[in-house]
Each structure stands twice: as structure tokens, then as C-alpha cells.
Amino acid sequence: MDDKEINQAVASQIADMASAGKPVPVDPDDAEMMGAFVETALDADDALESRFDHVAEGGEE
Secondary structure, eight states: OOHHHHHHHHHHHHHHHHHTTOOOOOOHHHHHHTTOSTTTOOOHHHHHHHHTHHHHTTOOO
16 A cells, blocks of 8 residues: 555545544644643634634635
């Protein structure tokens, strides 16, 4: 397998795990940047606001 095939296989496996509701392992540094930890996570109101920022700014949905 070359690198492209390996990347495609891994991406497919991750997509299957995520769509089945299974936890997907992530590097802790990457998880921290994504706000996965309680200390740095957005609260529900901030998350909704962030999700629709582009709409409020006149962007596409």
C-alpha cells in the first residue's frame, strides 16, 4: 500500500467509527485545539453562536 491508499483506508475507518457513534482516537494536542476538553470547550450558547456566525454575517447556510 502506498501513502494515499493508507490515508484513504484510515479515513474510511474513522468515518465508519464516527457514524456508528463510536469514539475516535485523536492525538491529545489535536483534541485540545478542537476544544474537546471541558476546560476549553464552548458552552452550548457559544457553540450555537459560533455555528451560525456565517449566517449572521450574510453568508450561505
